[in-house]
Amino acid sequence: MRGCCLLPLLAVVAAGCASITAGQPISTTIPSPPPIPTDLHPSVAILEPDDPPTPEPSPTVFVPMLRRLTEPGCCVQPFWSADGRMVLFIDQPQPTAPTGIYGVSVEGGEPVLISEQIALPSPDGAYRAYLSDEGETIVESASGDGQWVIPNGGLRVFFSPHSVRLAWGRTERSGNFDQRPTVVSISGIDGSNPREVITVYGGGIAGWLDDDRLLLVGRDRGRSQDVALFSLSVVDGTRTDLITNQRIRSVRIAPGGEWVMYLIALDPDGPVEDGLWVIKADGSQRYKLEVAGAAQWRDPTHLLIIPYEPGAPSHRLWQFDAETGQAMPLTDPAVTPFRVANADWAISPMGEAVVFVNADDQALWVITLPPL
Amino acid sequence: MSRWMLVPLLIVAALYGLLILPAIARWPTPRAQAQGNPPFGLPFNMPPSYSTWYVVQWYGNTQGAYTWRYHWYGAGQGMHFGIDFAARCGTEVVSIGDGIVSKIDAQEHGAGPHNLMIVHPEAGYASFYGHLREAPGVFLGQRVVRGQIVGQTGDPDGSCTSRPHLHLEIRDLSYITATNPVPLIEADWDAIALLGSGGFQRDLDHPRRWVTPFDQPEIHFGAGMLNDYARPWPPDWSY
Numbered sequence: 001m002r003g004c005c006l007l008p009l010l011a012v013v014a015a016g017c018a019s020i021t022a023g024q025p026i027s028t029t030i031p032s033p034p035p036i037p038t039d040l041h042p043s044v045a046i047l048e049p050d051d052p053p054t055p056e057p058s059p060t061v062f063v064p065m066l067r068r069l070t071e072p073g074c075c076v077q078p079f080w081s082a083d084g085r086m087v088l089f090i091d092q093p094q095p096t097a098p099t100g101i102y103g104v105s106v107e108g109g110e111p112v113l114i115s116e117q118i119a120l121p122s123p124d125g126a127y128r129a130y131l132s133d134e135g136e137t138i139v140e141s142a143s144g145d146g147q148w149v150i151p152n153g154g155l156r157v158f159f160s161p162h163s164v165r166l167a168w169g170r171t172e173r174s175g176n177f178d179q180r181p182t183v184v185s186i187s188g189i190d191g192s193n194p195r196e197v198i199t200v201y202g203g204g205i206a207g208w209l210d211d212d213r214l215l216l217v218g219r220d221r222g223r224s225q226d227v228a229l230f231s232l233s234v235v236d237g238t239r240t241d242l243i244t245n246q247r248i249r250s251v252r253i254a255p256g257g258e259w260v261m262y263l264i265a266l267d268p269d270g271p272v273e274d275g276l277w278v279i280k281a282d283g284s285q286r287y288k289l290e291v292a293g294a295a296q297w298r299d300p301t302h303l304l305i306i307p308y309e310p311g312a313p314s315h316r317l318w319q320f321d322a323e324t325g326q327a328m329p330l331t332d333p334a335v336t337p338f339r340v341a342n343a344d345w346a347i348s349p350m351g352e353a354v355v356f357v358n359a360d361d362q363a364l365w366v367i368t369l370p371p372l
Numbered sequence: 373m374s375r376w377m378l379v380p381l382l383i384v385a386a387l388y389g390l391l392i393l394p395a396i397a398r399w400p401t402p403r404a405q406a407q408g409n410p411p412f413g414l415p416f417n418m419p420p421s422y423s424t425w426y427v428v429q430w431y432g433n434t435q436g437a438y439t440w441r442y443h444w445y446g447a448g449q450g451m452h453f454g455i456d457f458a459a460r461c462g463t464e465v466v467s468i469g470d471g472i473v474s475k476i477d478a479q480e481h482g483a484g485p486h487n488l489m490i491v492h493p494e495a496g497y498a499s500f501y502g503h504l505r506e507a508p509g510v511f512l513g514q515r516v517v518r519g520q521i522v523g524q525t526g527d528p529d530g531s532c533t534s535r536p537h538l539h540l541e542i543r544d545l546s547y548i549t550a551t552n553p554v555p556l557i558e559a560d561w562d563a564i565a566l567l568g569s570g571g572f573q574r575d576l577d578h579p580r581r582w583v584t585p586f587d588q589p590e591i592h593f594g595a596g597m598l599n600d601y602a603r604p605w606p607p608d609w610s611y
Contacts, residue, residue, distance in 0.1 A: 073580065074580070075579075075580065076572070076583045076584065077571070077574075077583075090574055090576070090579050090605060091579055091580065092576075092577075092578075092579050092580070099576045099577065099579055099603070118576065118605055120606075130607065131607035131608065131609060135608075135610070137609075152610075153610050154609060154610035155609055155610045155611075156606070156609040170610075170611070171611060173611055176529040176531055176533075176534040176535075177529070177534050177535050178529075178531070178533050178534045178535075179534070225533075246533060249568075250568070263422065264422070265422040265423075265426065265458065265568070266422070266423065266458060266459065266460050266536075267423075268460065268532075268533065271422075271423035274421075274422040274423040275422055276422075292421060292422055292566075292567060293566045293567070294565075294566040294567075306566055307566070308420075308421075308563055308564075308566045308567050309563060310419065310420075310560045310563045310564070311560055311563070312563070315562075315563075315566075339562055340562065340566075341562055341565075341584065342561075342562070342565045342569055342584060342585055343565040343566050343568075343569050357584075359562045362584065
């Protein structure tokens with residue numbers, strides 16, 4: 001059949017758990033952070049002649065620094081080493097060079113080959129997963145002292161934050177995407193004790209909040225209208241519903257698992273809910289961000305956003321504090337101009353820098369961030 | 373078949389012969405240069421947002437196309453031969469350029485439940501609008517202008533809740549080659565990508581090839597697979 005396919009944006013979850021715990025009521029009265037002003041240039045204070053100048057200590061102003069790390073045209077989909085000292089990417093710099101993961105110091109220098117084995121790393125860097133030639137999912141320790149075949153028939157796995165457990169989802173290949181069942185299973189990091197934990201419809205696994213709780217998205221039953229974002233303890237089966245909406249997308253868990261970002265887009269009930277949201281993983285607080293754009297977590301409570309501003313000559317970074325609801329600019333286009341290609345960027349593990357594909361030269365650039 | 377049933381077919385054939393073929397023949401070759409002066413506009417009259425439309429799958433070597441290369445995309449060399457714009461059912465779709473309606477509900481091109489082809493002879497291309505909710509409100513041979521409403525978005529699964537979106541293709545005037553719409557449409561694509569985009573599949577034997585929205589191959593319908601990679605990344609995980 002010819003025609004186009006729109007894959008579901010979510011690789012998510014969810015669940016039709018029989019013992020559904022009612023979700024915590026979520027306040028909608030929490031004020032949203034202020035909208036981003038259109039002019040970020042430093043304002044100039046105009047003093048009347050009679051106003052005595054007020055002596056103030058001169059604050060240390062952090063100016064983010066831009067640095068090109070690779071040659072133009074190299075590369076895409078960058079990520080960070082676990083210690084945040086290198087930017088990594090898949091490449092074959094010359095036809096005679098091996099394809100592999102290359103790395104360049106965040107301080108600059110020539111890229112070097114890190115590994116010819118390309119695999120999915122665990123969040124703590126202790127393990128990696130890949131598909132064998134036989135179509136089996138293999139997990140092995142980075143130190144090389146363990147390798148296991150995961151009994152899931154070659155499915156992609158989700159590592160828990162400290163590499164205690166694995167999760168995977170098997171989805172039906174037919175039927176409407178918003179109704180397809182996904183059977184979610186877990187095991188130990190070595191594939192031991194595999195078991196099914198839930199079946200969700202039109203969703204899947206968003207990730208692990210911690211080593212014991214999965215974050216899932218999906219419907220309870222094939223014909224239910226509402227999709228839920230919810231956590232599920234794989235230890236005792238406790239389920240906590242966070243929100244329900246037909247159009248939950250782009251779920252991202254903050255480091256530490258206390259906060260979650262998600263997107264509501266094209267809500268059939270109208271535009272009121274459409275937008276980027278952050279919600280506490282226990283459901284006690286929720287904010288809607290008055291800005292659209294690409295967002296990633298910088299640390300357990302701070303979200304970085306590149307706002308959508310069509311036609312702007314430069315992109316910019318904003319930071320949203322989930323604890324306080326406050327937003328602030330991190331870069332000024334007049335001082336630190338940059339444009340990210342295809343929303344291809346990644347925040348370093350310690351949150352002190354961002355690597356991105358520069359739209360002008362398709363090279364990898366790094367931008368330093370002010371300290372938290 | 374009654375001779376009266378032949379009348380509509382004859383009218384269609386006449387329209388095609390009188391209006392469309394001469395228009396195509398008059399400008400047989402030139403293709404607008406991608407750089408500097410894109411000949412087309414976006415297929416919506418409203419700006420992108422989380423409440424209007426946004427990109428969910430680029431043209432070309434996408435991860436989604438790789439996953440479904442033997443199914444939906446087999447006829448297009450395994451590649452995604454258009455751009456998918458997520459939008460609510462019923463969102464107005466506009467012509468991306470001045471042109472002439474050349475096909476309506478052409479099932480040989482798939483992308484149901486309804487679709488539309490418009491030729492743009494001066495630019496040397498045709499634009500194709502797939503997954504329309506209803507039969508387009510235009511007629512064969514009708515001249516349309518850039519920005520003119522020509523249809524409404526629908527859902528290929530017919531539900532309006534599964535995956536409502538517009539599938540937009542740009543083809544050559546013989547309809548057998550699809551080309552990347554990104555360089556041909558005037559838009560701030562880097563800004564649009566901030567609202568949503570999607571990743572490209574990596575061929576580890578050519579890891580820098582076809583990995584950006586601007587760098588994608590032409591697709592020749594019916595030709596061999598372009599993305600049946602020996603060493604893909606992400607790997608060919610089970611489903």
